[in-house]
Amino acid sequence: MAGSVLVSSITAGAVYALIALGFVLIHKGTGVVHFGYGDQVTFGAYLVLIGQAFIGLRFDVAVAGALIASVLLGAIIYLAFMWPLRNASLLARIIASLALGTVLREFLRSYMGPNAWPFPFLLSSTSVPVGGVLIVPANLAIVGVAIAVLVALYLIFDRTIYGKAILAACENSTGASLVGVHVSTVFLLIWILASVLATVAGILVAPLLTLSPDMGLIGIKGFTAAVLGGFNSLPGAVAGGIALGILEALAGTYVSSALKDMISYAILIAVILVRPQGLFGELTLKEV
Amino acid sequence: MTVRLLFGAAVLVIFFAAPHFLAEFQLFQVCLIAATALVVLGIVVVTGIAGQISLAQAAFVGLGGYGPAILAARYGVPVWAGIMITAVVVGAVGYALGQLTLRVSGHYLALATMAFTAIVQLAFIHSDAVTGGAVGMQMPTLEISGKTFASGGTLYYVVLPVVGVLFLAVHNLIHSPVGRAFAAIRQSETAAAAMGIDVLAHKSAAFAASGFLGAIGGGLLGLLSTYLDPSQFGITQAVYYLAVAVVGGMQFPLGAIVGSAVFVLVPEFLQAFQTYLGLVFALLLLVFIVLRPNGLVSLASDLLRVVGGKQQRGAA
Numbered sequence: 001m002a003g004s005v006l007v008s009s010i011t012a013g014a015v016y017a018l019i020a021l022g023f024v025l026i027h028k029g030t031g032v033v034h035f036g037y038g039d040q041v042t043f044g045a046y047l048v049l050i051g052q053a054f055i056g057l058r059f060d061v062a063v064a065g066a067l068i069a070s071v072l073l074g075a076i077i078y079l080a081f082m083w084p085l086r087n088a089s090l091l092a093r094i095i096a097s098l099a100l101g102t103v104l105r106e107f108l109r110s111y112m113g114p115n116a117w118p119f120p121f122l123l124s125s126t127s128v129p130v131g132g133v134l135i136v137p138a139n140l141a142i143v144g145v146a147i148a149v150l151v152a153l154y155l156i157f158d159r160t161i162y163g164k165a166i167l168a169a170c171e172n173s174t175g176a177s178l179v180g181v182h183v184s185t186v187f188l189l190i191w192i193l194a195s196v197l198a199t200v201a202g203i204l205v206a207p208l209l210t211l212s213p214d215m216g217l218i219g220i221k222g223f224t225a226a227v228l229g230g231f232n233s234l235p236g237a238v239a240g241g242i243a244l245g246i247l248e249a250l251a252g253t254y255v256s257s258a259l260k261d262m263i264s265y266a267i268l269i270a271v272i273l274v275r276p277q278g279l280f281g282e283l284t285l286k287e288v
Numbered sequence: 289m290t291v292r293l294l295f296g297a298a299v300l301v302i303f304f305a306a307p308h309f310l311a312e313f314q315l316f317q318v319c320l321i322a323a324t325a326l327v328v329l330g331i332v333v334v335t336g337i338a339g340q341i342s343l344a345q346a347a348f349v350g351l352g353g354y355g356p357a358i359l360a361a362r363y364g365v366p367v368w369a370g371i372m373i374t375a376v377v378v379g380a381v382g383y384a385l386g387q388l389t390l391r392v393s394g395h396y397l398a399l400a401t402m403a404f405t406a407i408v409q410l411a412f413i414h415s416d417a418v419t420g421g422a423v424g425m426q427m428p429t430l431e432i433s434g435k436t437f438a439s440g441g442t443l444y445y446v447v448l449p450v451v452g453v454l455f456l457a458v459h460n461l462i463h464s465p466v467g468r469a470f471a472a473i474r475q476s477e478t479a480a481a482a483m484g485i486d487v488l489a490h491k492s493a494a495f496a497a498s499g500f501l502g503a504i505g506g507g508l509l510g511l512l513s514t515y516l517d518p519s520q521f522g523i524t525q526a527v528y529y530l531a532v533a534v535v536g537g538m539q540f541p542l543g544a545i546v547g548s549a550v551f552v553l554v555p556e557f558l559q560a561f562q563t564y565l566g567l568v569f570a571l572l573l574l575v576f577i578v579l580r581p582n583g584l585v586s587l588a589s590d591l592l593r594v595v596g597g598k599q600q601r602g603a604a
Contacts, residue, residue, distance in 0.1 A: 033395040084578055090394050091341055092581050095534060098527050098575040106566035217523070220406060223399055258414045265403040267412075272396050273388065 009131055009226035011139040014146040014247020015208065018201040020193050020229065021149055028157070028232050029166050029190035031109025032082065036101020038219015039197060043104045043200025044070055045206035045215070049117055059120060066199050074195025078188050101216060108213040119206040142204045149197060150238050157234065166190065224268040227235050230278025240279065299452075307444060311465035316440025317556075319512055321548045328497035328532045328544040329458055335530075336538035337475025338463060340389055340493035342528040344382070344401040347408035348499045350521030351378045352506025353427065354419055356414060359518055360428040362418075365417035367430045371507035382499020384491030399524040405526050411566050412518035424517040427510040437511070446506050454501060458541055460496070484573055537583025546584050 019041060026034045034040075047069050051062030081100060085093050094192055121138040128135050157163035168176040169186040177183050225244045231238025244264060252260040271278065307315060327349055334342050355374025361364040365373070385404060392400055413422050430437040430446065437443050461467050469490050472480040481487050510516055528551075534548020550572075555565055580587060 033398075035398065081574070081578060088581065089341065091335070092577055094341055094395065094531060096574065096577045098530070099570060099577055102524075102527055102531075102570040103567065103574050110564045110567045111500060220402065220523070224403075227396075232506065258410075261412075261413040262407050262410045265407045268403045269388075269400050269407075272392055272400050276391065282400050 005253055007135065008139075009245040009249030010209070010242060011136075011142060011245070012248065013225075013242035015201075015205050015218070016221045016225040016236040016244050017241025018142065018146045018149065018197075018204065019219060020225035020241050021153065021234065022197045022201065023222055023226040024229070024231060024234055024237045025046030025153060025195045025197065026190060027226075028083070028234075029170055030187050031170050031196075032097065033231075034041065035094060035219075036095040036099070036104060036196070036216075038222060039101035039104040039192070039199040039216035040073070041202040041205065041218065042211070042213065042216040043073070043108065044195075045106055045119060045211055046112060046202075047199060049119065049147075049211070054271055063203060066203070067196055069153075069197035071115075071192050073143070074192035075188060076189035077195065082187070082191065086258070089172045092171065101219070105213050105216055114213060116210040119211045120121070120206045127265040129285075135198060138207065142208075145200065145204060146238060146241070148220065149200075150234055151232050155288075180196075219273040220268075224264055227268055227271050228279050233278065236278055243279070301423055303448060305551065307441065312439060312441050313390060314440075315444045316512065317552060319440055319443050319447040319508075320462060321545070321552045322447050323508035323512060323545045324532065324548040324552060325505075326454060326508065328529055329455065329537065329547055330501035330505070331529055331533040331543055332538060332541055333458060333461070333470070333501070334494045334498035336533060336540070336543070337467065337474065338470040338491060339590055340386075340491055340494060341394070341398045342401045342495065342498060343523065343530070344385060344404050345493075345498065345502050345529045346521050346523070346526035347405040348382065348502030349506035349509065349517070349529075350379055350412060350516075351381070352503030353510035353516045353521075354425070355503070356507050357417055357510065359429050361425075366432075366433055367428050367507075367511070371504060373528060375503040376505065378503035379500035382438045382502075383492045383496035385499070387488070388496070390488050402526070403429075404521055405521075405523055408512050409518060409522045413583050419516075419518070422518060427516055428575045429514075430511050430590030438514075440512075443508075444509060449510070450504065450508065452520070455506065455541055455545075458501070462541070466490070466493065467502040472554060473501050527573075530551050530570055533583075534581070535572050535576050535583055537585030540585045543583050543585040550584070 019038065022037050023034065026032055026037070044066060047066035048059075048062045049236065051065045052059060053056045055062075055065075057065060063251070066184075077100060081096055082093075085096055088096075092256075128137065146171070155163075165176065166186050167179045167180050168179070169183045172193075173183045176186075206215070209218060221244065225241035226237050227240070228243055229238070229240030248260050248264055248266065251263040255263070306318070310318070311365055327345060330348065331342065331345055334340050343462040352371070352374055356365070356367050356370030357376065358366055359370040359373065385401070389397060405472025412419050419425055423436070430443070432446075435442075437446050462470075469480065469485045472483065472485060473490055476489050480490075490583055532551050533544065534547075535550055536545070551569065553569065555562075558565060558568065559570070576583060
C-alpha cells in the first residue's frame with residue numbers, strides 16, 4: 001500500500017518536475033516567469049493530436065512534427081512578444097505571458113472544442129509487478145525523461161561555455177554583450193528550448209491527465225514545484241516536484257482527496273511567505 | 289464649478305431618460321457593464337494606480353456573490369444588507385492579503401494571488417453543504433422595503449447609483465493624498481518610503497479597496513445573473529478581469545468603464561462567432577499589452593492631443 005502510493009506520487013511528482021524545469025529554464029535563462037507555460041504544455045500535446053487526426057500522420061511522425069512546430073512556436077513567442085517587451089515593466093511582461101497562455105488555451109477551445117481527447121501512451125501502460133510494487137513503463141518514462149532533462153540542462157548550464165553565456169546574458173545583458181555574448185540569440189535559443197521541452201512534457205503527461213484545453217492549469221502545480229525548489233535551481237525544481245507529488249499523495253490518503261489541491265496551493269503561499277528562496281535555494285539579497 | 293454642476297445635471301437627465309429609450313434587455317446590459325466596471329475598478333486601484341499585480345479579483349467577486357446568498361439562505365439576512373456586510377468582510381480579507389506584499393512582489397505576488405483565487409474557488413466547489421458544490425447556488429432576489437428588483441429595468445435603479453457613487457468615491461480617493469501615495473509606491477517603493485509613506489499600510493489599503501469593490505461588484509453581478517456558478521470564479525476569470533482593465537486603460541477609472549463596455553458589447557456584435565469569443569478576448573489582451581499597454585483611454589487622450597494640434601511627445 002505505502003509502496004504503491006509512493007510510486008504513483010513519484011510519477012505525479014515527475015510530471016510537476018518536468019513542467020517546473022521549463023519554468024526554471026526560462027526564468028534562469030531570460031529572467032521572465034512565463035505564466036502561460038502550462039498552456040504551452042497542453043498546446044504541445046495538441047500539436048501531436050492535430051498532426052495525427054487532421055493531417056493523418058503516423059503517431060511517431062506526428063510527434064516529430066510537433067517538436068518541429070514547437071521550435072517555431074518558441075521562436076514566435078520570443079520574436080513577436082518577449083523581444084518587443086524586453087524593456088517593458090515587469091507588470092506588462094507578467095500580463096503578456098498570462099495573455100499568451102490564454103491565447104493558446106482559447107485557440108484550442110475554439111478549434112479543437114472544449115471536450116477531452118484520448119491520447120495514446122508512448123510506452124505500454126500495463127503495469128508490471130517489480131518486487132511487489134506495480135510499475136507502469138509509461139510512468140517510468142516520465143520519471144526518466146525528467147531526470148534526463150535535468151541532467152542535460154545541468155550540464156549545459158554548469159559545464160559548458162554556452163551555459164555560462166546564458167547565465168551572463170540573464171545576469172547583466174549589457175555586460176554580457178560587451179564580452180561578446182549575442183544576448184538576443186541566447187534568449188531566442190532559451191525560448192525555443194523551453195518550447196520543445198513543453199511539447200515533450202505535454203506528450204508524456206497528456207495520457208495521464210485528461211487532454212482538454214484546461215489541462216494547462218497543471219501549470220500552477222509546476223509553479224509550486226519550482227517555488228519549492230527555489231525557482232532558479234534545476235535540481236531544486238525536480239526535488240520540489242517530487243516533494244509536491246509525495247505531499248499531495250499523503251494529503252490525499254490521510255486528509256481528504258478533495259483537499260489535495262487546496263493543500264498544494266496553501267503550500268505555495270506558505271513557501272512564498274516563509275521561505276521565498278525555496279527549500280533548496282540560496283537567498284539573494286536585494287541591495288539598495 | 290458651473291461646469292461641474294452642468295455635467296452633474298446632464299448625468300442625472302441621461303440616467304432618468306435612458307429607461308424610456310432603451311429596451312429591457314439593453315438596460316440589463318447597461319447594468320452588466322456597470323457591475324463589471326465596478327469589479328475592474330478594484331484592479332484599477334490596486335494594479336493600475338498602486339502597481340501591485342493581483343489575480344485575486346475573481347475570488348473577491350465570488351465571495352461577494354456567495355456571501356449574501358449564504359447569509360440570506362441560512363440566517364434570513366436581507367440581500368442588500370448581506371452585500372454590504374460581505375463587502376466589508378471581503379475588504380478585510382483584501383487587507384490581510386495585502387499584508388503579503390511585505391515580503392512578496394512582482395512574479396511571486398502574481399503567483400500568491402493566483403493561488404488565493406484557486407483556493408477560494410476550490411472551497412466553493414467542495415463545501416457542498418453551504419455553497420451547493422460544483423452545481424452552484426441560487427442568488428436570492430433583491431428586496432428593499434417591500435419592492436422587488438428582479439429585472440434589468442428595475443435593477444437599473446439600484447446598480448447604476450451604487451456604481452456611480454463608488455466611482456465618484458474612487459475618483460476622489462485617487463486625487464487625495466492616499467491616492468498620490470499609491471502612485472508614488474507604483475513608481476518607486478524606495479522613494480515612497482524615503483518620503484515617509486507607510487508603504488505596507490498603503491499597499492494593504494489598496495488591496496482592501498479592491499476587495500471591497502470586487503465584492504460589491506460580485507454581489508451586483510450575482511443579482512443580475514441570479515445564479516452563482518463556481519466555475520465563474522477561477523483563475524481564467526481573474527485573467528479576464530485583468531484583460532478588461534488592460535484594454536480599457538488600467539490607470540484610469542474611466543478605463544474600467546470603457547473596457548467593460550467593450551467586453552460586454554463585443555459578444556453582441558459577434559453572435560455568429562460565439563466559439564471564437566474567448567480567443568478574440570485573449571488576442572485583444574495580448575495585442576493591447578504589447579502595443580498599447582495603457583489601453584483605449586490613453587488612445588483617446590492621444591488622439592485628442594493630436595486633434596488639438598499640440599506637439600506630440602515621443603513615446604515615453
